[in-house]
Amino acid sequence: MKNHKVRISLIPLGLLLLTAPAFAQDATPGAGIDPSQIVLEIETLDPPVERQRIGFVNEAVMEDFAHNTSNYLALFSRVFGDSVTIPRFAVGAQVNAAGQVTGVVNPSSEGQVPVWEKEPTPLPIPDGGYVVLAFDTSYQKHNFKKFVATRMKPGARVHLLADQQEVTVQRVAGNTVRPILQLKGAQVFSTTDQEVVLGGRIYPYLPDQPMPITFQGQPVEVQGDGSFTVQASLKPGLNELGFTLLRAGQKIERSQLIRQVKPAPQVSQPVFMWMEQYTSMRLRSREDIYQYLVKAKNSGITHIALDVKGYEGFVSYLKNDLTGRPHVSSMVSAARQGANPNLDLLAEFVRGAHLLGLKLYAAINTFGEGSMQESALIQQHPTWEEQVYRPEDGGQILPVRQSKGPGRVVLFVNPVHHQVRDMQLKTIEEILKNYDVDGLILDRTRFDGGFADFSTYTREAFDGHLKPLGKAVSRWPDDVYRWVQQPDGSFARQEGPLYNDWWTFRAGVIGSFVKEVRTVVDRYKAKGRDLQLGQYVGPSYDNLYEVGINWASPEFQYDPRLSLVNGRIYTPEYSQTGYLPALDFVMLGTYQNDPFSVLQDLTIAGIVSKDHKPLLGGVGLENLSDPDLLRELLQLHRTYSSGILLFEYSTANLDTIRAGLADQQYTRQSWISVSTPSGVPLTLDGVNVPRGTGQLVLYTQAYGASTSTTKFGVEVTVDAQGRVVSGKNLQQARDWNFASPQDNDSLIPRGGFVLSALDASGSRSKRQGLAKAFQVGDPVRAVRMQLEGVKHRSTVDARHVVLQGEVERLGPGENMELRINGQQAVLRNGKFVQRVMLADGLNLIQVQVRVDGQVTLEQTLEVTRLKK
Numbered sequence: 001m002k003n004h005k006v007r008i009s010l011i012p013l014g015l016l017l018l019t020a021p022a023f024a025q026d027a028t029p030g031a032g033i034d035p036s037q038i039v040l041e042i043e044t045l046d047p048p049v050e051r052q053r054i055g056f057v058n059e060a061v062m063e064d065f066a067h068n069t070s071n072y073l074a075l076f077s078r079v080f081g082d083s084v085t086i087p088r089f090a091v092g093a094q095v096n097a098a099g100q101v102t103g104v105v106n107p108s109s110e111g112q113v114p115v116w117e118k119e120p121t122p123l124p125i126p127d128g129g130y131v132v133l134a135f136d137t138s139y140q141k142h143n144f145k146k147f148v149a150t151r152m153k154p155g156a157r158v159h160l161l162a163d164q165q166e167v168t169v170q171r172v173a174g175n176t177v178r179p180i181l182q183l184k185g186a187q188v189f190s191t192t193d194q195e196v197v198l199g200g201r202i203y204p205y206l207p208d209q210p211m212p213i214t215f216q217g218q219p220v221e222v223q224g225d226g227s228f229t230v231q232a233s234l235k236p237g238l239n240e241l242g243f244t245l246l247r248a249g250q251k252i253e254r255s256q257l258i259r260q261v262k263p264a265p266q267v268s269q270p271v272f273m274w275m276e277q278y279t280s281m282r283l284r285s286r287e288d289i290y291q292y293l294v295k296a297k298n299s300g301i302t303h304i305a306l307d308v309k310g311y312e313g314f315v316s317y318l319k320n321d322l323t324g325r326p327h328v329s330s331m332v333s334a335a336r337q338g339a340n341p342n343l344d345l346l347a348e349f350v351r352g353a354h355l356l357g358l359k360l361y362a363a364i365n366t367f368g369e370g371s372m373q374e375s376a377l378i379q380q381h382p383t384w385e386e387q388v389y390r391p392e393d394g395g396q397i398l399p400v401r402q403s404k405g406p407g408r409v410v411l412f413v414n415p416v417h418h419q420v421r422d423m424q425l426k427t428i429e430e431i432l433k434n435y436d437v438d439g440l441i442l443d444r445t446r447f448d449g450g451f452a453d454f455s456t457y458t459r460e461a462f463d464g465h466l467k468p469l470g471k472a473v474s475r476w477p478d479d480v481y482r483w484v485q486q487p488d489g490s491f492a493r494q495e496g497p498l499y500n501d502w503w504t505f506r507a508g509v510i511g512s513f514v515k516e517v518r519t520v521v522d523r524y525k526a527k528g529r530d531l532q533l534g535q536y537v538g539p540s541y542d543n544l545y546e547v548g549i550n551w552a553s554p555e556f557q558y559d560p561r562l563s564l565v566n567g568r569i570y571t572p573e574y575s576q577t578g579y580l581p582a583l584d585f586v587m588l589g590t591y592q593n594d595p596f597s598v599l600q601d602l603t604i605a606g607i608v609s610k611d612h613k614p615l616l617g618g619v620g621l622e623n624l625s626d627p628d629l630l631r632e633l634l635q636l637h638r639t640y641s642s643g644i645l646l647f648e649y650s651t652a653n654l655d656t657i658r659a660g661l662a663d664q665q666y667t668r669q670s671w672i673s674v675s676t677p678s679g680v681p682l683t684l685d686g687v688n689v690p691r692g693t694g695q696l697v698l699y700t701q702a703y704g705a706s707t708s709t710t711k712f713g714v715e716v717t718v719d720a721q722g723r724v725v726s727g728k729n730l731q732q733a734r735d736w737n738f739a740s741p742q743d744n745d746s747l748i749p750r751g752g753f754v755l756s757a758l759d760a761s762g763s764r765s766k767r768q769g770l771a772k773a774f775q776v777g778d779p780v781r782a783v784r785m786q787l788e789g790v791k792h793r794s795t796v797d798a799r800h801v802v803l804q805g806e807v808e809r810l811g812p813g814e815n816m817e818l819r820i821n822g823q824q825a826v827l828r829n830g831k832f833v834q835r836v837m838l839a840d841g842l843n844l845i846q847v848q849v850r851v852d853g854q855v856t857l858e859q860t861l862e863v864t865r866l867k868k
Contacts, residue, residue, distance in 0.1 A: 052147050059178040061133070071136040071144050076125055077173035083122045089568065090135040091145040092121070093152040097128025101156045108149040113139050113495035115484045130169045137568050140497060177204055179211065181245040181254045187561040190259040190603040190640055191234070198241060198256065199229035214244045234260040237611055257561055259606050263639045270643040271661065272303040272587070272616065274363070277310035279650035281328050281339035282688070282702060289345070290352045299654040300661035301646070303359040305441050308346050309427060311368030311410045312336070313376030317346035319434035322426040326376050333373040335708045346435050354436070361534070362431050363441040366424050370411030372401065377423070384413040384420050386448055387455035391483040391491035397454045405451070412448040415509050415548065416458045421516070428517055432524045432531070439532035440521065441587065446510060446547040465505045471498065504574045506548035511579035518582040532584040539590040539618070540601045541608045545569050551586055552578040553610040562604055580613055587645045591620025593629060595636050602640045614642035621646060622692040625685065627656040627666035634660040650689045667791045672698065673857035674755065674782040676773045681857050687784065687810065696757045696766050698782055698810060701748050709744035713758040714767040716774050720751030722812030724778045733771035736764060753782060753811040781851035782810040790863055796838070797866045803845070804833040813851040821846050838865040
């Protein structure tokens with residue numbers, strides 16, 4: 001190994017080949033040497049001598065690093081603080097008081113691109129020493145990060161020189177932190193206001209040093225603590241508003257991106273209910289479908305997104321003349337059985353939706369063609385299967401099903417393969433040809449992940465992409481990236497020289513397919529049909545490059561203020577792969593239950609799309625049991641997006657959705673309950689819906705053969721005679737010891753049911769409540785009651801109220817009776833109408849249902865009568 005000598009020295013500016021913006025000399029006493037005059041010079045045994053300029057000294061550039069400049073070196077002494085946080089895709093080197101490199105964040109190994117840290121990393125500043133931080137937008141194109149990563153090796157000696165004389169770090173850095181301009185609030189945000197208050201502060205603030213600030217060219221008053229505020233007017237759409245600080249003659253600019261939104265009239269906003277294939281197949285007749293659609297429309301839903309090609313490749317329609325795809329009724333896995341083989345689900349949904357004035361969109365899992373259990377087409381076309389490059393496979397490139405990688409749920413096929421693309425286009429065409437749908441929604445129109453596809457077929461296509469650029473693959477897949485094992489045993493990607501080209505190529509593959517779909521849709525539009533094409537994507541634009549999705553406007557240019565994880569991916573070449581013009585709308589899976597995060601994602605989406613096409617925000621219903629939070633999220637989407645996607649129908653409470661869409665307080669009017677040996681009924685959260693966190697659900701055979709639930713829940717099985725016959729994790733929940741949990745997924749007995757409970761991690765209420773309520777042999781009865789008319793906690797001025805509704809027995813039982821305030825009410829086929837007299841003030845109306853003498857449901861309604 002050759003020895004290296006590292007020097008930091010002053011050289012004439014004319015010798016610099018690549019520089020960061022220069023600052024004028026600070027007038028502050030003790031500010032040190034002008035950073036624009038400091039140059040890192042690396043001397044090695046082999047010429048040439050490499051040189052790079054220092055752009056910042058003791059300035060918190062990493063706090064807002066992308067705003068100051070794209071390419072720079074910065075130096076930090078102990079005057080700045082105890083440590084410097086090195087951003088994830090930056091390089092930092094630590095130099096001690098003796099001038100020796102003692103540590104590096106994101107170093108190069110054998111000249112290769114660093115294996116980047118997974119998170120920003122603090123790097124201590126040694127006493128008497130300093131830290132050098134390097135950042136640029138491309139490791140290959142620029143030479144700031146590469147300079148530090150490859151040259152400043154631990155153990156190397158470093159000298160600070162001024163006028164060719166060695167000086168101390170104190171002389172270079174001075175004894176002050178250079179003031180920076182910090183803005184308050186988010187760098188990127190949305191608002192419906194036409195005016196906003198903006199501001200920030202100078203830090204540290206030196207009152208005796210003149211540092212004037214302007215906002216959009218107008219002077220701004222600075223307070224004694226360095227803070228400042230202004231009132232700003234906004235225009236509709238994107239606003240870029242900023243401040244300029246004049247620091248010792250040098251301009252420092254900071255700005256924010258603000259999306260001003262004018263909410264569209266609610267009557268014009270679509271509300272989609274998404275229906276997964278495996279849940280919609282439980283609707284087994286025309287009447288089932290129509291009844292559901294009536295309820296959906298009454299709750300405020302305007303559009304149905306029906307998944308007609310599931311990710312296993314089977315379809316929910318019968319007219320398959322172009323593809324010959326098998327019907328869902330031919331599926332064999334336990335969780336997918338039970339579809340009516342004679343029911344054309346798509347045809348009946350189109351018929352029913354149009355009768356009711358609803359829109360029906362067919363959704364397809366584009367490049368999903370199987371699961372690990374079964375597939376409609378893969379056995380006949382094994383070369384379609386994606387080839388993955390995952391660290392768990394020891395560097396091998398393997399078909400998905402042979403890989404040891406985790407999370408193999410969906411079997412993806414290769415989007416590059418021309419036969420795969422042709423099959424998907426034929427699937428789309430046979431839907432448009434045979435069914436009067438209102439549009440199509442593309443789902444899973446992507447690669448499986450950043451680890452796919454690495455087949456020979458894709459390599460040849462990648463070479464074809466590179467040839468006009470004067471590039472070629474010489475090492476596969478290392479020229480893209482290779483897996484490197486870390487000291488903790490994990491693996492990280494080490495980038496190759498074609499890393500950025502790879503993501504651009506894959507985005508082009510998906511973009512070209514979406515444009516081909518657009519061509520098919522437009523051919524049918526030309527026949528006079530009003531068709532729309534949409535795509536479902538993830539919640540955030542961030543990281544979508546990993547799966548080849550670039551739904552952005554091609555006019556979008558990446559702005560560092562967006563703070564996406566890997567901003568250097570979004571080159572001008574990548575931007576040209578944006579295919580938003582081929583779509584009529586985009587559906588975002590913003591399923592977080594955090595309104596702030598949802599709004600941030602909607603804001604970035606608006607910027608990425610340039611607001612050229614409608615964006616529909618998604619609301620995930622499975623773990624959203626709080627009606628108030630649901631209402632808040634629905635109204636947020638009403639305000640900041642162009643419509644709403646509700647996911648998914650089997651987990652939907654249409655009553656809470658109706659109230660939330662109407663922006664009304666929800667009062668529960670439907671109850672599901674089971675009897676217990678203690679005589680105190682247990683209230684449930686749903687019937688025949690996937691078990692979500694914090695839920696107690698009842699399953700009958702209408703759901704399927706089994707509950708399809710996972711570990712860490714508790715389940716009780718009740719037979720056709722209404723007796724508990726078995727349970728899962730009962731003792732574990734009673735003892736609260738889940739060291740050895742049992743698989744749930746209980747078989748559902750004919751004529752009986754299964755009770756299934758799951759809490760959030762560490763919580764006990766649902767699971768212990770179920771486990772402590774029952775023993776094997778206990779009798780159990782279950783009912784569901786829907787109440788109309790009077791509402792709980794309502795105020796009236798009448799002498800009486802009318803309670804009406806329906807009681808439905810679930811599972812075993814013979815005799816059912818309803819009592820209201822202790823008086824037996826008349827049930828006719830489960831329906832009832834009962835008048836209840838009211839006294840002045842608060843009235844408690846007690847409702848009780850008994851099945852075979854067992855108290856199965858109890859509720860108390862509060863109704864206040866106004867005094868006359």
